[in-house]
Amino acid sequence: MTRTTPVLPAATPLPLHGIAAARRIETAAAAGLPPHTLMQRAGLAVARLALAVAPHAQRVTVLAGPGNNGGDGLEAALHLTRAGRQVAVWLTTGDIQALPPDAAQSYHRAREAGVRLHTTPDTLPAADLVIDALLGLGASRAPAGAVAQAIALANAQQAPVLAVDVPSGLHAETGARLGDLAVQAAHTLSLLALKPGLFTAEGRGLCGRLWHDDLGIAAELLAAEAPLARLGASTALPLAPRGHAQHKGSFGDVAVVGGAPGMAGAARLAARAALAAGAGRVYLSPLDPASGNDDGRPELMHRPQIWLQPQGLLDRSTVVCGCGGGSVVAEVLPPVLAQAPRLVLDADALNAVATDARLQQALAGRARRGQHSVLTPHPLEAARLLRCPTAQVQADRLNAALQLAARFDAVVVLKGSGSVIAAPGRLPVINPTGNALLATAGTGDVLAGWLGGTWAQVPQQDGWPAALEAVRRHGAAADQALLQGLQGPLRAAELVEAMLHTL
Ligand SMILES: NC(=O)C1=CN([C@@H]2O[C@H](COP(=O)(O)OP(=O)(O)OC[C@H]3O[C@@H](n4cnc5c(N)ncnc54)[C@H](OP(=O)(O)O)[C@@H]3O)[C@@H](O)[C@H]2O)[C@@H](O)CC1
Numbered sequence: 164m165t166r167t168t169p170v171l172p173a174a175t176p177l178p179l180h181g182i183a184a185a186r187r188i189e190t191a192a193a194a195g196l197p198p199h200t201l202m203q204r205a206g207l208a209v210a211r212l213a214l215a216v217a218p219h220a221q222r223v224t225v226l227a228g229p230g231n232n233g234g235d236g237l238e239a240a241l242h243l244t245r246a247g248r249q250v251a252v253w254l255t256t257g258d259i260q261a262l263p264p265d266a267a268q269s270y271h272r273a274r275e276a277g278v279r280l281h282t283t284p285d286t287l288p289a290a291d292l293v294i295d296a297l298l299g300l301g302a303s304r305a306p307a308g309a310v311a312q313a314i315a316l317a318n319a320q321q322a323p324v325l326a327v328d329v330p331s332g333l334h335a336e337t338g339a340r341l342g343d344l345a346v347q348a349a350h351t352l353s354l355l356a357l358k359p360g361l362f363t364a365e366g367r368g369l370c371g372r373l374w375h376d377d378l379g380i381a382a383e384l385l386a387a388e389a390p391l392a393r394l395g396a397s398t399a400l401p402l403a404p405r406g407h408a409q410h411k412g413s414f415g416d417v418a419v420v421g422g423a424p425g426m427a428g429a430a431r432l433a434a435r436a437a438l439a440a441g442a443g444r445v446y447l448s449p450l451d452p453a454s455g456n457d458d459g460r461p462e463l464m465h466r467p468q469i470w471l472q473p474q475g476l477l478d479r480s481t482v483v484c485g486c487g488g489g490s491v492v493a494e495v496l497p498p499v500l501a502q503a504p505r506l507v508l509d510a511d512a513l514n515a516v517a518t519d520a521r522l523q524q525a526l527a528g529r530a531r532r533g534q535h536s537v538l539t540p541h542p543l544e545a546a547r548l549l550r551c552p553t554a555q556v557q558a559d560r561l562n563a564a565l566q567l568a569a570r571f572d573a574v575v576v577l578k579g580s581g582s583v584i585a586a587p588g589r590l591p592v593i594n595p596t597g598n599a600l601l602a603t604a605g606t607g608d609v610l611a612g613w614l615g616g617t618w619a620q621v622p623q624q625d626g627w628p629a630a631l632e633a634v635r636r637h638g639a640a641a642d643q644a645l646l647q648g649l650q651g652p653l654r655a656a657e658l659v660e661a662m663l664h665t666l
């Protein structure tokens with residue numbers, strides 16, 4: 164029958180389906196079962212999860228919207244009433260004729276079972292648990308009317324909220340809010356297909372703990388539909404052990420170009436991260452001529468102005484460029500873009516590219532010359548590169564990352580909650596690890612450096628596997644710090660050390 168499982172941490176990559184595909188899966192699943200079976204299973208799954216996550220909750224309020232998401236809520240109300248809970252259902256519509264057929268059937272079943280049904284709440288009764296069955300896959304615009312009012316009431320009260328399929332007000336495919344109001348859930352039970360919007364942009368924050376129930380449908384029904392993205396695994400594949408006879412030359416060289424006056428720390432953080440990731444040798448080439456060695460890490464090698472040498476480190480290293488680069492980084496980008504065989508571009512290097520058509524051309528032409536690039540923009544940097552507002556990037560992060568990847572023929576890591584990794588010809592990945600402990604200066608430099616340090620060890624590959632692994636591990640270190648009770652931000656230099664001790 165049906166089985167509810169926690170989604171995160173994800174042991175293996177999982178397919179994420181867009182709304183159209185999720186609907187086709189639902190239609191195909193319903194067609195293979197007696198009428199109304201899927202909704203009954205959905206409601207039972209919601210009720211069982213409610214009893215599991217809030218076993219002592221006696222008073223349960225179900226907020227039921229105008230579509231089939233509301234039908235799931237009515238089914239859950241029926242089961243919770245049978246389980247002896249005091250259940251009150253608040254319907255956003257008094258027009259039962261307007262409910263879709265499955266939801267109407269659940270309405271009548273709930274009424275016959277003696278569930279207390281009310282319409283359009285002005286205030287909510289005190290409850291120990293609230294079930295949000297207002298909007299699901301059919302949410303297509305900013306919440307309005309009674310639905311908006313119910314969302315506001317759910318968020319204003321104290322009890323935890325269990326959202327059915329998706330927190331109401333969240334776009335299941337993009338993870339953007341549809342309007343100002345969206346349910347803040349403590350738990351979300353995703354039904355049938357997992358949707359990308361649960362894992363990126365506002366999704367992670369609004370869903371709370373995420374659960375999944377496939378409602379007992381055949382795995383082939385899910386496999387028959389092409390996903391929009393996949394959720395990356397939360398744990399690393401085991402690495403090949405370091406061989407006895409290997410030496411530092413076996414693990415590649417990284418050169419970090421960055422650190423304009425006043426920003427030496429950014430380049431040093433990237434270099435330290437590259438070293439910790441396992442690169443054999445790490446060189447630091449600062450953009451500030453007055454900048455000296457990183458005395459805290461004597462293992463790093465100081466090599467000024469590598470971009471002026473016609474042949475040397477720039478030609479043979481994995482280059483990480485941009486961290487704390489300021490505006491002067493623009494001057495060194497032409498030789499860096501021309502020569503680096505493997506290049507991670509971050510921060511100010513991306514801003515420089517965004518304002519210079521020649522640099523854009525040089526970057527986009529690298530793949531044709533057999534040179535590989537990884538770009539690691541945060542949403543504002545991505546917006547500059549795409550020449551659009553940041554809100555537009557955040558409104559559809561998968562699409563923004565794919566556009567950048569296609570335009571620059573590169574691997575793109577669009578950072579933020581649920582980082583998106585995209586590359587031409589590949590299914591994008593949403594990273595499942597990470598939390599707001601990473602929202603502090605320098606953590607982006609650490610990511611870029613770690614990525615370079617990982618990539619340097621597998622120079623025959625493009626940047627895709629290194630990007631996936633660096634992003635995963637970066638977030639996993641923050642998740643571990645959170646579990647260990649860290650309250651404040653995970654400061655960037657400490658993040659490097661934390662990543663070393665994270666699998
Ligand atoms: N059928 C089954 O067996 C199964 C179904 N399942 C469940 O069904 C869910 C999908 O159901 P659904 O397609 O009916 O869409 P749903 O999200 O309930 O809402 C549509 C209604 O809301 C309205 N509306 C939209 N936006 C609005 C807004 N901003 N503010 C106010 N109103 C708004 C919209 O109005 P309209 O846009 O048409 O004017 C329409 O009336 C899915 O997520 C899952 O939970 C699963 O359990 C599997 C079994």
Ligand SMILES: [K+]
Pocket residue numbers: 232295296297298299326327328329330331
């Ligand atoms: K919902």
